[in-house]
Amino acid sequence: MVKSLLQKQCLSHERQKALESKTVCVVGAGISGLTVANSLANEGIRVFVIDKNPFPGGRSVQYGCKATDSCLQCGVCLVRDAVANFKKSSLIDASFSSTPRALHRRENDGYDIEVETIPNPIDWRSCTECGECREVCPKNAVKSIPGWKYYISEHCDRCGKCLVVCPVGAINLERKRQYETFPALSVVISSGFKPFDPAVNLKWGYGANPRVITGSDLESLFCREKFLPSDPELKDLKKIAFILCVGSRNIVEGERHCSRVCCAYSLRMANRIKEEYPDTEIDIYYMDIQYFGKSFSSFWAELKRKINFIRSHPISISIDEQERPLVRYESMSDLRCREEAYDLVVLANGICPPDNGEELAEIFGLDLEAGGFLSAATNAASNNGSGRDSGIFLTGACRRPMGIAECVESAYGAAAGVLRYLGDKV
Amino acid sequence: MKMGRQSIAIAICDQQCHSKGRLDYRNLSERLLKSSLFKEVVILEKACRDRNGKLDGLKGKKVLFGGCPFLEESGLYEKTFQDLCLKKADFFTVDIKTEIFDLYEGKENIEENLYRKLVASGNILARREPFEEDIIKPDQKALVYGSGFSGLKAALRLAAESIPVDIVETHGASLSPGYLSMILAEPGMITGLLEAARKAETITLLPQKALKEVTPGEGGFIFRKAGGEKQEYGTIIFAPEREERPAGEIGALNLTQLYARIGSQEALKTGAWKGETVFILDHKTETGPEIFSDAIKAAEYLRKMHCAEVKILLRNARVSIPGLQELYDDCRQAGIIFIKYEDSLYIKNSGSGFAITGVDLQTSGQFIIKDTAGLIIPGKTILSPQAREFARSLNLRIYNDDYSQSDSLWRLPNESNRPGIFVAGAAKGNMDKRAVEEDAESLVFSLRQRLSPAGLRVEEYIPQVDKDKCALCMTCMRVCPFGAMVKDALYRVAKALKSTCRACGTCAAECPAKAIRIRNLEYESLISGMRALA
């Protein structure tokens, strides 16, 4: 008989024990993956997390708080908390810098997941976060993530200085590709998205002009509590433009869908910048502003007073004599082309389906939706993934564009699905 | 100790308190009574001098006194109590001059505010004591309020977890626009769900008025059924549908009315729909993506089925729901005319139809639409009065714009201000079909997290108030979304009720004296990251 797992009190001791010996594998440790892992661990279930980054938190751990004197509900702190909880939990184990390569169904139950790992030189389990390695690195290759340990990025030239200073011997510069196999009863895929890369289209001048940055770049500045690039060459940044819908809502230049988050993060970041540097002038180029949150109307009305909204999707960005980006756009008021020079242009890049979607779909027997996001249409039993039959669940931004709060919600749904699946098994 | 609604008496002095004449006491007591938060409200005017008459009638009852502090100091109350043989503990003081007057000036929710203040001051008990987490009994029946899409989904989902469910049927009288748009998009879908619910052994459908009066139970919610027998529920899922307000222009239809006409095909063929139909979005309020989606679906339907020429006037295309951008593109291609307007529109009903004037954003020129027979303006969605009443009877808080969750990030997707009551569907925010389905999933997990003691490690995050710094301004009490902050009258300091506090951090950030700390986090770091502590 299918007994509800919700009725925890009714669980017999043996069943509880049986559950605890089960392992669930989570692929991708972004906010969605971490939420699934943490909530399952809270239920006493072992979780194994695989992520191809050397750190947990995915994209959004590299974003920053956008609060001015009041919180703007951007949700970034939820990610920090999820990382902190993840660090504390004894039931969660993880393998970083790893990707799943194959999935084998076991005879009796569950799966074996083959994982390929190219370990980071710093062993995250031993690192005590003392920061010595970062001090000595001549290449600035030692990086860290808020609330997490250190890792070494690809800029490392293997000089070995850090090796010597590390008090716990956590560093090993010999990175050997490893293959391991882990058993899991159920798998949750939360492999996230890919931010749109405006460099694919020369018209934005992204990559060529240091004064053109993306929303992702600005987020990583916010993450370090800087609100504008502090490069001395750029000097005073007095006039800033945000261009919305870069790579979204345009089938020719990017994705057809609306990315759902870029209006929200751009407006919040613009608001924060204005707060920090009141005499900057900010223009926002937009097609439509999407509604976000229940306090949207008042937030927007407030913002319209401080920031200039221009309804137009710019045609291109060139450079003026002072090497400032020159935004060319068609003015709605007289239908003429205009040019406006800025000190900084932020391209609000949207959410694209992941690159590795096809690979994951093949390994885990999933489908790709028309847009390229993952779905589980063929064997879908529950909307949060393939669910009951296979025990493979999908959650987070790999399914469709969504913000952090929605990811959390979706992750709870997937966790509920996993619990039910496991409950049926024991 | 359990207590039902209590009687209160508010003693008013006519000497020191200068509010007389500005406060309409009779009105106040009426409002307090009508709020059904109190059993009996007695206003004792001139309490300091005239102590006969009314007071006698109160003898032997549990009476709580309120009155201005000057009276307390003058010792006049003591005397009254002696007369009535009441214990000192039975009386409390409300500073009439400031608090009641403030409350009265605040106009909106004075009843609830006063009630909250009284509860928070520890002088009267909340109608139901807060439930401890472990008292929620999952194997007990759950009550789902609302039989819309989200209510039915939630009920079926709970039934799948083998939890018996009662559903209070809410629609019928008023069909919400969301509900109707789903019928339009997928005929029979809701009926299918309803059918499934009817068939399920563990689900019972109750008519709207079947449940009466709530009384506090031992870790559950006890209702009295129409027949008189009692029914106890372990948890309540609040999933009412939302109603749409009227269109706001005389003669215009809102979406609900439009769907109703679409439903009864006849009304469309005859009458209004000979000429063109105009939809106006973002008029007065911003239109969210769900309503935008409903509107363009209806527009497309009209265009196809009735060959009506359709124009949609809007300021922003809210396309952030998956698939909506595609639909929007398709509609434009199919010949629906979208006009983005600037600022506001001027609408006139000239008898033969509407004339609409506005400024086209694309061309900056004025546009005039004349003699439109059909004008459709989606209204704001609100809770029905019955749903409000139900929420109020449960002390479930309703925030701005009639949502049961405020705009801040909630620790669990479906929690409400009361443990044991969860919110689902449109009570949280407008939702499309997909979101409702996901919501039903996360609901199960919200419930479960709430049940598992490990799920919420709140204790670590309970705010600590520094007694020396606290000015007892009770700002924290006002801002706490869960009503967890109370005044510890004995030690003259604010404190958080462990059972109610969700460690959201709001109090710490708002405290003007910076007296509140959460764990070791100082105010500054709170601002920069801990506002929505998880």
Ligand SMILES: Cc1cc2nc3c(=O)[nH]c(=O)nc-3n(C[C@H](O)[C@H](O)[C@H](O)COP(=O)(O)OP(=O)(O)OC[C@H]3O[C@@H](n4cnc5c(N)ncnc54)[C@H](O)[C@@H]3O)c2cc1C
């Ligand atoms: C510029 C920008 C700003 C944003 N700002 C906000 C904001 O302010 N507020 C907000 O709510 N949302 C914001 N968003 C959206 C937010 O980034 C996403 O909602 C969120 O990151 C999605 O989380 P996720 O866990 O689903 O995916 P991700 O964060 O992408 O995490 C996925 C994880 O899976 C790993 N992974 C992927 N493939 C594999 C594989 N094959 N094997 C192993 N691991 C794998 C990745 O390494 C990654 O760690 C923003 C998005 C962008 C682009």
Ligand code: SF4
């Ligand atoms: S990170 Fe975002 S949600 Fe958290 S406090 Fe800052 S603005 Fe608010």
Ligand code: SF4
């Ligand atoms: S020196 Fe070693 S322990 Fe210290 S931060 Fe670096 S890796 Fe970690």
Ligand code: SF4
């Ligand atoms: S080996 Fe050298 S370059 Fe590489 S991280 Fe260590 S110190 Fe930096």
Ligand code: SF4
């Ligand atoms: S969220 Fe805003 S900026 Fe992003 S794609 Fe949608 S409309 Fe464009």
Ligand code: SF4
């Ligand atoms: S807000 Fe601060 S000072 Fe005011 S009562 Fe609360 S803790 Fe005390």
